[in-house]
Amino acid sequence: MSADLAQLVTSIAQRARAASLVLATTPPEQKNVALTRLAELIESSHETILAANVKDLAAAESNGLAKAQIERLTLNPARLAQLATSVREVVALPDPVGELLDETTRPNGLRIRRIRVPIGVIGIIYEARPNVTIDCAILCLKSGNAAILRGGKEIFHTNTAFAALITQALEHAGIPGDAVQLIPTTDRAALNTLLKLDQYVHCIIPRGGESLIRFVAENATVPVIKHYNGICFVYLDKAADAELAEKITVNAKASRVSVCNAAEQLLVHREAAEKLLPRVARALLAKNVQLRCDAASAAILEREKIALTPAVDADYRTEFLDYIIAIRVVDSLETAIATINRDSSAHSEAIVTADEKAARRFQAGVDSAAVFWNASTRFNDGFEFGFGAEIGISTDRLHARGPMGLRELCSYKFLVDGTGQVRG
Missing domain, CATH: 3.40.605.10 (Aldehyde Dehydrogenase; Chain A, domain 1)
Known part of the structure; x- marks a missing residue:
């Protein structure tokens, strides 16, 4: 130098x-x-x-x-x-x-x-x-x-x-x-x-x-x-409204794929997967989003003749910053929380549900900088939080967290x- x-x-x-x-x-x-x-x-x-x-x-x-x-x-x-x-x-x-x-x-x-x-x-x-x-x-x-x-x-x-x-x-x-x-x-x-x-x-x-x-x-x-990346999750609970599930997932993933608060991962409760997944998948495909699915979600979508790509393990911990989302079916709210705490980057996560008790348990249990109930992860932003702007989003615990x-x-x-x- x-x-x-x-x-x-x-x-x-x-x-x-x-x-x-x-x-x-x-x-x-x-x-x-x-x-x-x-x-x-x-x-x-x-x-x-x-x-x-x-x-x-x-x-x-x-x-x-x-x-x-x-x-x-x-x-x-x-x-x-x-x-x-x-x-x-x-x-x-x-x-x-x-x-x-x-x-x-x-x-x-x-x-x-x-x-x-x-x-x-x-x-x-x-x-x-x-x-x-x-x-x-x-x-x-x-x-x-x-x-x-x-x-x-x-x-x-x-x-x-x-x-x-x-x-x-x-x-x-x-x-x-x-x-x-x-x-x-x-x-x-x-x-x-x-x-x-x-x-x-x-x-x-x-x-x-x-x-x-x-x-x-x-x-x-x-x-x-700092925050290293934005591996953000949307979880569709068994009590999720189908219209809200579609609207929030599509916005979180596809409104702007190149930003750190865009959703990269989708979890769906097993009891709601048959009802929610085909609708949400078709809406994502309409936005040119590639679906990378685990075996359970793939089986549901294949029966509906919906195009998908089998996921590999690395997909579940990847920040794609592209028109790609990884999809998994989970057995319970607690499994969703544990999965997010293991695989996310602790940036922004969302639950879609009509069950307030489930939403509050999710918000308490998920260890991320911002945890949303019935709202898109894309709102984790200084301007949207009323800060006027932001200098960054921190996933650290010291000295600041979030926008x-x-x-x-x-x-x-x-x-x-x-x-x-x-x-x-």
Whole structure:
């Protein structure tokens, strides 16, 4: 690795740390001015952003990226409008910095308050996800954190265009431009340097494929918040309504197959399989979803002359990110819970049932970041949860779990007021 590249990344981190100390005490109104300006710039810069995105898409096609990956790279006016909306959603949210979490007065008169504070400098490592540049920038800014963004080569031109708008918005509000910085190279050596800068960077959040996330987790000396993949389940209980079962399963699987909250696995209670499976299978096939079935589900579908592919063991623990779903028949609710806890990635799971007792047992027993009753797994998303946007979805237990919004980008500190107390 060249000394110049290491020095460049180190300088970015040093400047981010300095900016984070300014941001920590920047008034909410000033941060909101920057965010509002960014929303306006996104709306007025469609031509520039889409031109940059076209360059990335052309390179993606020539490099043979899969259709689902290219779909994730693609921006259009509707998606840009949604980005601008997400910025304004964050403007409207309460500022978390300084929020009083609890307060007590000790017998010796010490007054102890615990307040929410920014983490400091957050590095975000991501691949072919153009929305991440905006989502992470706005959430870090609102929560008082400086952000260092390192996007993948697949989306470099789009990220650069977005970064220029972010800098303009920060400067418009009188906030240091170093508060959000994009590493201006996709050289892996730059990433290696960033992962070791624990003197300046307080947290790394990787977003992308499992190989990227494992590389970051295994090589960083900076704390990492992560999820490796999204092996998400839908379970159709014996008391599931057939119409709901079809609607929720199809949405969870096929509304957008390339995202981490898409369903990859379908479990069906044996007592309802004859009734539910053919209907749900036909609806999935209508969306061009390939069905990979265990012996029990295959027997049911074959009698109905429904096209399927026999599953292999690996299919039951795979994040397909494609028009593929693995199907199994289970004997009971408890078997479904045990299967999910063994084979899922603890990301997003759903039960479809009219039996509230079964639903509550499922929600209590499944050890995942988000567990849904009669709703699609696709709702495990910061925007859908009312966070305005998200910086990622964590399947860790520490320090955050599920969609990470403003509060999850904060730590806390204690403020202790005395009147001259000393400890004996």
